[in-house]
Amino acid sequence: MRLRRRSSEASAPGKVVLFGEHFVVYDSPAILAAIDRRVHAKVRISRGKEITISSVHKLAGSARAESLNMQKIPDSKLILEPLVECAKAVLLERGYKIGLNIELSSYFPVGIGLGSSAACCVAITAAVDSLFHEPIRKWICTKATESERRIHHNSSGADCSICTYGGIMYFTKKNGLKRIRAKKDLPLALLNTKERHSTGELVSSVKSYRESNYPAFKVLAGFSKIISKEALNAIKRSDYLRLGGLMNQNQTLLQEIGVSTKKIQRLIDLCLKKGAWGAKLTGAGGGGCVISIFPPNKHSTFFSRIENNLKKYEPFPLKIDYDGVLIH
Numbered sequence: 494m495r496l497r498r499r500s501s502e503a504s505a506p507g508k509v510v511l512f513g514e515h516f517v518v519y520d521s522p523a524i525l526a527a528i529d530r531r532v533h534a535k536v537r538i539s540r541g542k543e544i545t546i547s548s549v550h551k552l553a554g555s556a557r558a559e560s561l562n563m564q565k566i567p568d569s570k571l572i573l574e575p576l577v578e579c580a581k582a583v584l585l586e587r588g589y590k591i592g593l594n595i596e597l598s599s600y601f602p603v604g605i606g607l608g609s610s611a612a613c614c615v616a617i618t619a620a621v622d623s624l625f626h627e628p629i630r631k632w633i634c635t636k637a638t639e640s641e642r643r644i645h646h647n648s649s650g651a652d653c654s655i656c657t658y659g660g661i662m663y664f665t666k667k668n669g670l671k672r673i674r675a676k677k678d679l680p681l682a683l684l685n686t687k688e689r690h691s692t693g694e695l696v697s698s699v700k701s702y703r704e705s706n707y708p709a710f711k712v713l714a715g716f717s718k719i720i721s722k723e724a725l726n727a728i729k730r731s732d733y734l735r736l737g738g739l740m741n742q743n744q745t746l747l748q749e750i751g752v753s754t755k756k757i758q759r760l761i762d763l764c765l766k767k768g769a770w771g772a773k774l775t776g777a778g779g780g781g782c783v784i785s786i787f788p789p790n791k792h793s794t795f796f797s798r799i800e801n802n803l804k805k806y807e808p809f810p811l812k813i814d815y816d817g818v819l820i821h
């Protein structure tokens with residue numbers, strides 16, 4: 494394949510898991526949504542044969558959240574090395590051994606369950622591939638998922654799928670994704686516990702739980718499947734009260750497998766006290782973010798009157814991204 498340009502840029506959205514995290518690794522369904530916060534990857538061919546990755550500090554808009562600054566985070570090497578491999582994998586496939594400078598910038602924090610690793614893998618795969626031709630989404634998703642598995646070894650592939658295609662989707666490992674068409678915007682809010690976590694470690698801890706409590710895990714996975722299926726119908730009917738109840742039930746399962754924390758529970762209680770119909774952790778847990786759903790009229794007042802005790806958790810209304818990966 495011939496080179497068609499010397500530099501390129503692609504971006505991919507972050508994500509939230511609305512239902513079914515962890516159980517999705519063991520073939521239960523999950524529901525995910527892409528969010529309007531992106532990771533950008535700028536790629537430039539360099540003189541040498543090295544691939545270097547740097548990140549730029551950017552402010553995260555209305556969330557006021559810190560942004561991805563990989564060099565500053567303690568386990569940055571663990572993330573950066575697989576990302577270099579991610580770029581290499583594309584070059585290998587296209588038959589090139591060239592040096593690249595990759596500059597990453599993100600509009601949401603890393604390590605809080607919003608899919609920064611998946612978004613980085615998708616954006617880098619797309620940006621590098623677009624040096625050669627117009628990339629195909631299915632290929633980006635497959636390649637990015639392989640790369641994400643170098644970061645989170647047992648990943649289900651759900652995160653890379655939603656970051657590639659955007660929107661809201663019902664995902665199973667066996668059948669991949671099915672797009673869900675919501676008639677209205679979901680009145681969702683996100684709060685950041687500021688507790689950073691490692692998805693890989695949490696997935697491993699659930700694996701251990703499953704190995705030592707297999708019958709109980711099977712029952713919980715069965716419940717998770719029913720909840721996700723019910724949630725699919727509730728989204729289609731715009732029944733947010735039902736959706737809230739299902740979120741609360743899902744949270745109970747996540748507590749049971751040990752991925753919730755005291756702080757997550759405290760934020761959930763705060764949301765429910767403020768009138769949310771339901772709330773749960775989103776993503777791997779062990780910290781990260783809490784997602785809640787409000788009655789539509791309370792959703793806007795929640796944000797217009799944020800009290801001091803909540804401000805530090807940077808609550809922001811969640812908007813769904815329908816674009817997925819973009820080449821700029």
Ligand code: MEV
Pocket residue numbers: 510513514515516517518606608645647648649650651652692696776777
């Ligand atoms: C992380 O966003 C979701 C998990 O279910 C892991 C995975 O699906 O790979 C915890």
